[in-house]
Amino acid sequence: MTSDNPPNNKQVHEDIEQLLARTPAIEDACSLDLLVFLYRHPRTLLTNEQLATFLGYEMKVVAKSIDTVIDLGLLERTQNPTHAARMYRLMLGSPTTGGLEALLELACSRHGRRDILEVLMSRRSSRPLDVIQSKRKLRVIA
Amino acid sequence: MPKPDLVKTGIAGLDNILHGGIPRGNVILVEGGIGVGKTTLGVEFVYRGASHFNEPGIIVLFEVSPHKLMRDAANLGWDLEGLEREGRLKIVFTTREVLRQELQQADSVLLEEAAKIGARRIFVDGVGRLVNGHGSGNGNGNGMPETRSSFHVLTEGLQRENLTAILAVEASATDGHMQGISMYEESIADTVMRLRVEEMQRAASRSIEIVKSRGQDFQMGRHTFRIIDGEGIRVYRRVQAPRVDRDRSADFDPDTRIPTGIPGLDELLNGGYYVGSTTVIAGISGVGKSVMALQYIMNGARHGERSLMFSLDEPVGQIERNARSLGMDLKGALDSGLVRVEYEPPQEIEVDVHFAHIEKLVEEFEPRRVVFDSLSTYGSTLGTKGRMFRDFFHALTALMKEHQIAAVYNHENPEMLGMASMMGEFAMSSLVDNIILMNWIEISDSFRLGLTVAKMRANPVDRVTRECEIASPVGLRVLPRVLPVPEKKAFSTYAGLLSRAPTRWVRKKDEGPVADSSG
Numbered sequence: 001m002t003s004d005n006p007p008n009n010k011q012v013h014e015d016i017e018q019l020l021a022r023t024p025a026i027e028d029a030c031s032l033d034l035l036v037f038l039y040r041h042p043r044t045l046l047t048n049e050q051l052a053t054f055l056g057y058e059m060k061v062v063a064k065s066i067d068t069v070i071d072l073g074l075l076e077r078t079q080n081p082t083h084a085a086r087m088y089r090l091m092l093g094s095p096t097t098g099g100l101e102a103l104l105e106l107a108c109s110r111h112g113r114r115d116i117l118e119v120l121m122s123r124r125s126s127r128p129l130d131v132i133q134s135k136r137k138l139r140v141i142a
Numbered sequence: 143m144p145k146p147d148l149v150k151t152g153i154a155g156l157d158n159i160l161h162g163g164i165p166r167g168n169v170i171l172v173e174g175g176i177g178v179g180k181t182t183l184g185v186e187f188v189y190r191g192a193s194h195f196n197e198p199g200i201i202v203l204f205e206v207s208p209h210k211l212m213r214d215a216a217n218l219g220w221d222l223e224g225l226e227r228e229g230r231l232k233i234v235f236t237t238r239e240v241l242r243q244e245l246q247q248a249d250s251v252l253l254e255e256a257a258k259i260g261a262r263r264i265f266v267d268g269v270g271r272l273v274n275g276h277g278s279g280n281g282n283g284n285g286m287p288e289t290r291s292s293f294h295v296l297t298e299g300l301q302r303e304n305l306t307a308i309l310a311v312e313a314s315a316t317d318g319h320m321q322g323i324s325m326y327e328e329s330i331a332d333t334v335m336r337l338r339v340e341e342m343q344r345a346a347s348r349s350i351e352i353v354k355s356r357g358q359d360f361q362m363g364r365h366t367f368r369i370i371d372g373e374g375i376r377v378y379r380r381v382q383a384p385r386v387d388r389d390r391s392a393d394f395d396p397d398t399r400i401p402t403g404i405p406g407l408d409e410l411l412n413g414g415y416y417v418g419s420t421t422v423i424a425g426i427s428g429v430g431k432s433v434m435a436l437q438y439i440m441n442g443a444r445h446g447e448r449s450l451m452f453s454l455d456e457p458v459g460q461i462e463r464n465a466r467s468l469g470m471d472l473k474g475a476l477d478s479g480l481v482r483v484e485y486e487p488p489q490e491i492e493v494d495v496h497f498a499h500i501e502k503l504v505e506e507f508e509p510r511r512v513v514f515d516s517l518s519t520y521g522s523t524l525g526t527k528g529r530m531f532r533d534f535f536h537a538l539t540a541l542m543k544e545h546q547i548a549a550v551y552n553h554e555n556p557e558m559l560g561m562a563s564m565m566g567e568f569a570m571s572s573l574v575d576n577i578i579l580m581n582w583i584e585i586s587d588s589f590r591l592g593l594t595v596a597k598m599r600a601n602p603v604d605r606v607t608r609e610c611e612i613a614s615p616v617g618l619r620v621l622p623r624v625l626p627v628p629e630k631k632a633f634s635t636y637a638g639l640l641s642r643a644p645t646r647w648v649r650k651k652d653e654g655p656v657a658d659s660s661g
Binding site: 040043078 | 207235241243
């Protein structure tokens with residue numbers, strides 16, 4: 001009987017680690033799932049609520065991920081106060097986004113997504129608390 | 143009168159049915175069940191516009207992810223990703239709720255996106271629930287007032303931008319009617335197209351029907367279409383639809399005859415078949431019809447005339463073998479390019495597709511002689527009771543006449559001995575100019591082969607049954623009425639050859655014929 005899960009070898013994790021190092025937009029599961037959704041739907045016209053529903057996360061968590069991705073220049077969003085819906089457009093295709101595209105392609109499969117999430121979790125657990133806090137402070141100031 | 147500004151769909155065969163395209167700005171409702179090809183049609187409309195006619199477009203999706211749409215389009219040979227990169231296409235994923243809100247606002251973000259690339263076409267996939275109100279359609283498709291107004295708002299918004307729009311609506315066809323669409327939406331839309339899956343016993347084919355289209359004429363009825371890998375949609379005009387520019391009567395040749403090359407037969411035919419004539423050779427299986435067909439096309443090749451044979455019964459290799467065994471170099475004729483043999487297994491023939499194939503071959507190859515082997519197989523495939531066979535045969539004979547082809551149709555008559563009727567249940571003899579009957583005739587302990595020219599329009603015929611034989615390397619030949627070989631009694635010495643009980647004459651001096659029981 002063949003296993004449904006391919007072997008989770010060290011090399012795969014190292015490769016993912018390298019790709020993530022080049023991709024600061026992916027910090028957690030929500031930002032990964034947001035980017036995967038936008039990768040599959042590169043031009044999306046949705047309300048915030050609808051987007052959160054599609055992703056399956058709380059709105060404020062999604063909003064934070066969106067802000068991060070926009071700050072990094074990977075996402076365009078229309079801002080029109082008279083419209084509830086926003087047009088989101090993922091900005092890929094530049095030489096600097098090659099790593100992100102490779103990660104998103106990987107994350108489109110069940111195993112790939114699981115491997116990435118495992119690496120993200122191991123990163124978080126190994127990261128010193130003061131580094132995380134200082135990053136947050138920097139973002140608040142910015 | 144000014145010519146209407148028609149938008150070419152670019153979909154193979156569809157613009158012919160629409161007499162050139164669809165009036166610009168029309169809102170087109172495409173109705174049909176799941177898997178019938180609505181999305182493919184809508185996407186191709188936008189793709190062809192952007193890639194062939196310099197008309198950028200927008201595709202709006204509710205359920206299908208753009209990623210999957212691009213993947214599926216790539217299988218059809220359409221590079222949507224490339225068009226997006228070049229700014230000639232935008233694929234927008236949204237919800238029906240947002241679309242409804244968007245189109246109610248003057249500064250719609252969606253239409254702004256369309257304007258940015260100068261979009262002229264838009265495809266909205268799956269407006270069904272917008273039309274029917276969140277899936278609460280009442281089955282008879284009358285729709286609620288709110289959803290009616292939503293649809294009206296949608297069409298108004300599209301018209302404001304002068305976009306030619308295809309809106310795909312899910313509906314199921316029952317007894318020829320579409321369930322789930324109301325007359326209201328159909329009346330608002332400028333053009334209504336219905337896509338169906340037509341069930342034919344256990345097989346199925348797709349059809350498209352233009353129900354209405356404001357501002358233009360079009361060819362009514364259900365036309366077959368296929369979705370072809372690496373190409374897209376191809377629509378095949380319904381065979382009985384009147385052809386544009388069919389009248390070539392000025393080219394009509396009333397005199398030229400095409401000899402069959404069958405020894406003894408051309409004398410009976412006063413030199414051969416007229417060009418543009420329709421000939422049926424009727425007889426039971428094995429009587430020599432296909433041999434005659436081979437002789438006919440080989441004779442054409444000998445005279446440098448192009449000949450075409452459509453076989454439903456035997457593959458090309460088998461026909462080649464049959465010819466070889468009779469001493470005919472069919473392979474050489476095929477290699478020379480003067481003869482073409484096309485084989486199509488009859489089991490799953492889609493009549494419109496098959497006719498389009500014949501039409502294309504006739505137009506490109508320009509044959510002088512065409513043979514169909516056989517009419518009875520068409521009959522058993524298409525059914526002789528309904529209109530399909532009749533329409534097909536009408537269209538076929540019209541096509542052959544238009545191209546001044548002397549066409550021969552083999553027809554298997556099921557009766558082994560004798561014939562109660564010339565074409566049996568086909569009842570198409572009024573369309574046929576010449577009928578040749580081939581019969582087995584049992585005399586003594588052997589079957590002998592008889593041939594009768596039963597009908598030849600505008601020609602004197604003696605309707606005498608003559609004996610024939612098939613031998614290599616000649617093929618079939620008609621024997622003289624009086625045979626010099628004494629032990630083999632010629633047909634002319636018998637009476638009642640087609641009655642299944644032939645009796646021999648004995649003519650005495652100054653007396654009428656007397657039946658002879660000696661056989």
